[in-house]
Amino acid sequence: MNSVYLPLLRDQLARLKESGADYADVRFHDYDESESLFFLQGELRGCEQNSKFGLGVRVLADGAWGFASASSLGDLDATFQRALRSAKEAAKCLERPISLAPRDVLENVRFKSPCKVDPFDIPLKEKIEFFKSVDEKLRKDFVKQRFLSYESEHRQIHFLDTEGSYGVREIVDIFAGMRVVGLDVDGLSQERTYNLTLDPRGTRGWELLRDPKCFLDHAERIVNELESVLSAPVCPKDVRSVILKPGIMFLQTHEVVGHALELDRILGYELSFAGGSFVRLQDFGNLRYGSDKMNVAADATLPNSPGSFGFDDDGVPCQNVTLIKNGILQSALTSRQTITEANEKAGMIIFEKSGASNRATDFTRPPIERMTNINILPGTDGTLEDIVKSTKKGIIMDGDRSWSIGSNREQFHFACEIGWLVEDGAITGIVRNPTYSSPTLPFWRSMSAVGNASTCELVQVANCGKGLPSQVMRLGHCVPVCRFDNVQIGL
Amino acid sequence: MKEIFAAAANELRNFARERNIAAEFTFHRGVSKLVRFANSGVSANTNEDTFSLDVDVTIGRAKGSFSITTSPKDIDGMKIALLRAAEIAKFAVPVSFERKIPILPERLPDDSNFDQRIESMTTADALDLVGQATDDLLSDGLSLAGMVSSGAIYEARANTLNNNLLYHAGTDANMELVITNDKEKWEIQSSQSAVRFSQFAPEELREEFALLLEQYKNKERMSVPVGEYEVVFGRDAIANLMNYFGWIGFNGRSLKHDMSFLREDDIGKQVFSPLLTVVDDPSFSDTYPYAFDASGIERQAFPLIREGVFQNFFWDKETVEEFGGEPTGHDVPSMSIAIGSGNTPVNALSDLLAAPREKDILYIPYLHYMGIVNAAKGIVTGSTRFGALYLKKDGSIAVPYNMRFTASLKDLFSNIKWISQRRAALNLTNLYGRRHPEAMLTPRFTCIEKVPITLANTSF
Ligand SMILES: [Zn+2]
Numbered sequence: 001m002n003s004v005y006l007p008l009l010r011d012q013l014a015r016l017k018e019s020g021a022d023y024a025d026v027r028f029h030d031y032d033e034s035e036s037l038f039f040l041q042g043e044l045r046g047c048e049q050n051s052k053f054g055l056g057v058r059v060l061a062d063g064a065w066g067f068a069s070a071s072s073l074g075d076l077d078a079t080f081q082r083a084l085r086s087a088k089e090a091a092k093c094l095e096r097p098i099s100l101a102p103r104d105v106l107e108n109v110r111f112k113s114p115c116k117v118d119p120f121d122i123p124l125k126e127k128i129e130f131f132k133s134v135d136e137k138l139r140k141d142f143v144k145q146r147f148l149s150y151e152s153e154h155r156q157i158h159f160l161d162t163e164g165s166y167g168v169r170e171i172v173d174i175f176a177g178m179r180v181v182g183l184d185v186d187g188l189s190q191e192r193t194y195n196l197t198l199d200p201r202g203t204r205g206w207e208l209l210r211d212p213k214c215f216l217d218h219a220e221r222i223v224n225e226l227e228s229v230l231s232a233p234v235c236p237k238d239v240r241s242v243i244l245k246p247g248i249m250f251l252q253t254h255e256v257v258g259h260a261l262e263l264d265r266i267l268g269y270e271l272s273f274a275g276g277s278f279v280r281l282q283d284f285g286n287l288r289y290g291s292d293k294m295n296v297a298a299d300a301t302l303p304n305s306p307g308s309f310g311f312d313d314d315g316v317p318c319q320n321v322t323l324i325k326n327g328i329l330q331s332a333l334t335s336r337q338t339i340t341e342a343n344e345k346a347g348m349i350i351f352e353k354s355g356a357s358n359r360a361t362d363f364t365r366p367p368i369e370r371m372t373n374i375n376i377l378p379g380t381d382g383t384l385e386d387i388v389k390s391t392k393k394g395i396i397m398d399g400d401r402s403w404s405i406g407s408n409r410e411q412f413h414f415a416c417e418i419g420w421l422v423e424d425g426a427i428t429g430i431v432r433n434p435t436y437s438s439p440t441l442p443f444w445r446s447m448s449a450v451g452n453a454s455t456c457e458l459v460q461v462a463n464c465g466k467g468l469p470s471q472v473m474r475l476g477h478c479v480p481v482c483r484f485d486n487v488q489i490g491l
Numbered sequence: 492m493k494e495i496f497a498a499a500a501n502e503l504r505n506f507a508r509e510r511n512i513a514a515e516f517t518f519h520r521g522v523s524k525l526v527r528f529a530n531s532g533v534s535a536n537t538n539e540d541t542f543s544l545d546v547d548v549t550i551g552r553a554k555g556s557f558s559i560t561t562s563p564k565d566i567d568g569m570k571i572a573l574l575r576a577a578e579i580a581k582f583a584v585p586v587s588f589e590r591k592i593p594i595l596p597e598r599l600p601d602d603s604n605f606d607q608r609i610e611s612m613t614t615a616d617a618l619d620l621v622g623q624a625t626d627d628l629l630s631d632g633l634s635l636a637g638m639v640s641s642g643a644i645y646e647a648r649a650n651t652l653n654n655n656l657l658y659h660a661g662t663d664a665n666m667e668l669v670i671t672n673d674k675e676k677w678e679i680q681s682s683q684s685a686v687r688f689s690q691f692a693p694e695e696l697r698e699e700f701a702l703l704l705e706q707y708k709n710k711e712r713m714s715v716p717v718g719e720y721e722v723v724f725g726r727d728a729i730a731n732l733m734n735y736f737g738w739i740g741f742n743g744r745s746l747k748h749d750m751s752f753l754r755e756d757d758i759g760k761q762v763f764s765p766l767l768t769v770v771d772d773p774s775f776s777d778t779y780p781y782a783f784d785a786s787g788i789e790r791q792a793f794p795l796i797r798e799g800v801f802q803n804f805f806w807d808k809e810t811v812e813e814f815g816g817e818p819t820g821h822d823v824p825s826m827s828i829a830i831g832s833g834n835t836p837v838n839a840l841s842d843l844l845a846a847p848r849e850k851d852i853l854y855i856p857y858l859h860y861m862g863i864v865n866a867a868k869g870i871v872t873g874s875t876r877f878g879a880l881y882l883k884k885d886g887s888i889a890v891p892y893n894m895r896f897t898a899s900l901k902d903l904f905s906n907i908k909w910i911s912q913r914r915a916a917l918n919l920t921n922l923y924g925r926r927h928p929e930a931m932l933t934p935r936f937t938c939i940e941k942v943p944i945t946l947a948n949t950s951f
Pocket of ligand 1 (some may be wrong): 254260463464465
């Protein structure tokens, strides 16, 4: 506890209680730095660092929430009282008073992301040289545009509440990506991308970029794949098996499992913006979401991922929650507020305790249900080669190029960067502009193969958007290669 | 706020000049209030007051940037930001083209679209507006969702080349309401954008809601057969589609990076329907316009499409520095896009429902979660949401389940059949990060033929 401001914040929380708050918490960012680099054609086009300081105060009074944030601690009274006033004013328009599920008080909990070499300790010069060396590998005649991006964050967030909790999180994140663009035989642009993936048991500092296997070695692969795509035939319009590599499987999981299972969406809290969910409260424990092969966890206890953060912004410790077991829906992404409301509405206990999914993007926003690490558990169908061998007529896809999803997550359309046609157990050729679309439940129910642990990758998501006022969130998906049958492709 | 920015700019300029640092400063303060509704109650009532300073330091062709979010009085923090930007610039690698700090001209403060009433909007104001917009409508298992968002921005730009300060301030507000039927899982939506509080007309929202509810409560629900349709798009849907033009159509930077579906040789050609005219025109105050851009270039009406003929790409400063040409005053957080009105007297939903029809048509007021399938071909996809209707040739009306369409923007905007006479501003402000209001002037309805519906849901 090294911040001189903490006693002042405790004081303010106590005053809120005296003024009629039922509960209040404050998140205070006393150190919050980020850095981003952007290279185009090997040139450093953007080189930016950012430093933030501020706090967000959330107050529950008369059954309603109020929230206020400020980038200045100059007038703490005003910020805390504004949050309280907002709660009391909101309470004038309330159908059901909010109440929070009980939880243990956080006692001086400290969380730190696993990181060997803090990216902020690396001189800028070294970073620039590193990315220039990556760019060299992307340089080919047929590559018209070369993009490299890098972003890292290091933030310290203090959490205090009126129930006596105190915890501090020191979070380091690192994202890096490379993208090559070329013109195909019709003169239209095609692209191939690679984004830094993590070892869920490893660390996430600059050491990742020093290991060629993690980043540099992928440059040659994406360049070769782009070259093949440029002269490849267009993906046929057809119905066949679709084999998804982790580079698209993560998004498939994100969009129509992760978002569909956010309890605030299920309860209607996002109906005016991000959307609802086809999942209903009575579906938990019953709904056949996918085939027997489908097992999904929201695992925020993975040691190394942006979806693991020690405790959430309700002050609830991270957990590993089974969402789907052998294809049957079990649980959701939950918070203290939503489980109380869901259990009450359902007239039964569906959720025993909060799953610790309540997170805010930074101090300017109140927390809402967010994904942690939404993982498809590995299966017993071997490697990608094994899955291809057992496929009669299919297509392998990789790389997320575009995504569009129905507002209740009931259907989707994805466009990928590259496709490999499979006939009678063997790859027969590459196609460009591969797309697939389907209603959600028939798709997951047609899951016919799940790769083993060797096919899994932990893909990071840095830009998941939701909420009003809107917020982006960082999270992860550890997913294997999976196959789905009878899917519409090429639309 | 102008005085606080001016004082900070003075101090920072002097501090930089003493150290021979060539620097640019962008000040931004956003004050935001948002009352969010869900399940007929206020689900969030948020207030934000954030100040930030961006510093860009240029050394020859190398540039370093540092942003700080702090108190507007934190001059010491701002000086550190300047030094850190200078340090970054020292190590940044020069680019292959000339980079110039603009000589900012003297300009009057650009703050004529500032309404004190909006800046001081309260929770009670929001509740009152929403109450009027939904008066007596929320019965029979219907719930209210949505938001009333209001706020103000204060921005300034300065650099070490001279002592001028470009100042911009404005207010913005948006009421975006949704009525939901939780049991059946359908939703209808309507919205209103305002620069001044007096522009809010909640009774108009109520009228539209009432008419839509009549259809949604009573009419047959159906899954529309997949195929080509004549579609009347509402203003939200058409703004959403036109928004892609700013990204992969009119944008000179995208052209140079092969990410535009419009090409240089399309200029002067009849690429779209003769009914389509699009202009970026800061004289429309409802679009939260900027009077000048970040370089101080005066913003003027900039024709993009005239009667279907493509007129111009717009060019930002950095693209011009790299590829040559003239900047067009488009270094702005948001443009003032206006789609020209038509001459069809269908100006309200009641007109549309009453109009005789030669065939079955779809009314699609809103598109959800669009994606670019292929930027170079301008192919986009998205789903319908919020209040679509199936208007049958025989005069009857059905409520369709949500549908997906996938089509090229070129095809869509070549097949315009008619456009309404009336226009209104549609608020496009995204509420991520820094506050930057944005709105587009769009016709009430735009009818487009041969829209391919590629998937139709079989339930809500
Ligand atoms: Zn997301």
